[in-house]
Amino acid sequence: MTPGLHPLRHGIPEPWAVEWGEDRFGVFTGFAVGSVVQRMRWVPPGRFTMGSPESEVGRWDSEGPQHDVALTRGFWLADTPCTQALWQAVMGENPSRFISSDRPVEQVSWDDCQAFVAKLNGLITGLDARLPSEAEWEYACRGGTKTATWIGDLDLRGQNDAPILDAIAWYGGNSGHGFELSNGDDSSEWPEKQYPHTQAGTRPVRGKLANPLGLFDMLGNVYEWCGDCFDPYAATPTIDPMGPEAGSSRVLRGGSWISFARYVRAANRYALAPESRDVGLGLRLARGQGPSPGAEPRLRAEPGLPAGERSRRP
Numbered sequence: 001m002t003p004g005l006h007p008l009r010h011g012i013p014e015p016w017a018v019e020w021g022e023d024r025f026g027v028f029t030g031f032a033v034g035s036v037v038q039r040m041r042w043v044p045p046g047r048f049t050m051g052s053p054e055s056e057v058g059r060w061d062s063e064g065p066q067h068d069v070a071l072t073r074g075f076w077l078a079d080t081p082c083t084q085a086l087w088q089a090v091m092g093e094n095p096s097r098f099i100s101s102d103r104p105v106e107q108v109s110w111d112d113c114q115a116f117v118a119k120l121n122g123l124i125t126g127l128d129a130r131l132p133s134e135a136e137w138e139y140a141c142r143g144g145t146k147t148a149t150w151i152g153d154l155d156l157r158g159q160n161d162a163p164i165l166d167a168i169a170w171y172g173g174n175s176g177h178g179f180e181l182s183n184g185d186d187s188s189e190w191p192e193k194q195y196p197h198t199q200a201g202t203r204p205v206r207g208k209l210a211n212p213l214g215l216f217d218m219l220g221n222v223y224e225w226c227g228d229c230f231d232p233y234a235a236t237p238t239i240d241p242m243g244p245e246a247g248s249s250r251v252l253r254g255g256s257w258i259s260f261a262r263y264v265r266a267a268n269r270y271a272l273a274p275e276s277r278d279v280g281l282g283l284r285l286a287r288g289q290g291p292s293p294g295a296e297p298r299l300r301a302e303p304g305l306p307a308g309e310r311s312r313r314p
Helices: 084-091 110-123 134-142 163-167
Strands: 019-023 026-033 036-043 046-050 067-071 075-078 223-229 250-253 269-272
Touching: 026 084, 036 084, 036 134, 046 134, 067 134, 075 134, 084 110, 134 223, 134 250
Parallel strands: none
Antiparallel strands: 019 026, 026 036, 036 075, 046 067, 223 250, 250 269
């Protein structure tokens, strides 16, 4: 990734910011709805290879051909999936099955997400929140790496058993390990689990290691809706792709707590009708487009102002 300018380049935050600074992951800022704060991470512009090589373990044909993508402007991305606390603060209700303020909101459709974003932007002038594009999502998930996950390729031992995922993602192999709610899915018959468990569900955000950009739960926990309609890849290089404007299905990325290990990879693509809701479907907020590429100054890290298918596939 190449560095790029960001709205804090002069050390002056956006009027709505309740926190800002810089840490080992890079620049961050945050907004609040009531007492709920959502941190956003700066994703600088750059180039990457989108999709997976034919040799990648768990690969699907829809992940190819690999092609070069250039993102000419940086953007902000929430450091976690949207939590139930944030959804509740904005919408006044919580559609989730696994009720817990610090768990991801789930059972939200793409259409629901558009309503959420519109209401959020109405509450916070200038926030300009949106869903990320599919290319932005994969670029951010990879965090400058080229393997199936940001810590390496899958060491696939069984359908629900890829030990490399344990440190970074909640998936079918570990999402029931230590699960504490009373209404989990019956996971007793799930095959080839990394850990034995009998019920499973979503888990609180930030429970696994962040990627190189400081983003948590990019893989696993809940699938995340993207703004794009699903479209097959072309082999040619692209610049700032946003996907087709119209289509019958919208892109989801990242895999979920109910997914087999092969679905929990940076390149994995999934798509559903925009009205689809499921206990494995959530979202992550993006924000605006940054200015053109340039040198990224440093800031002091200091505080600012006070699935669609219920058959477990994928």
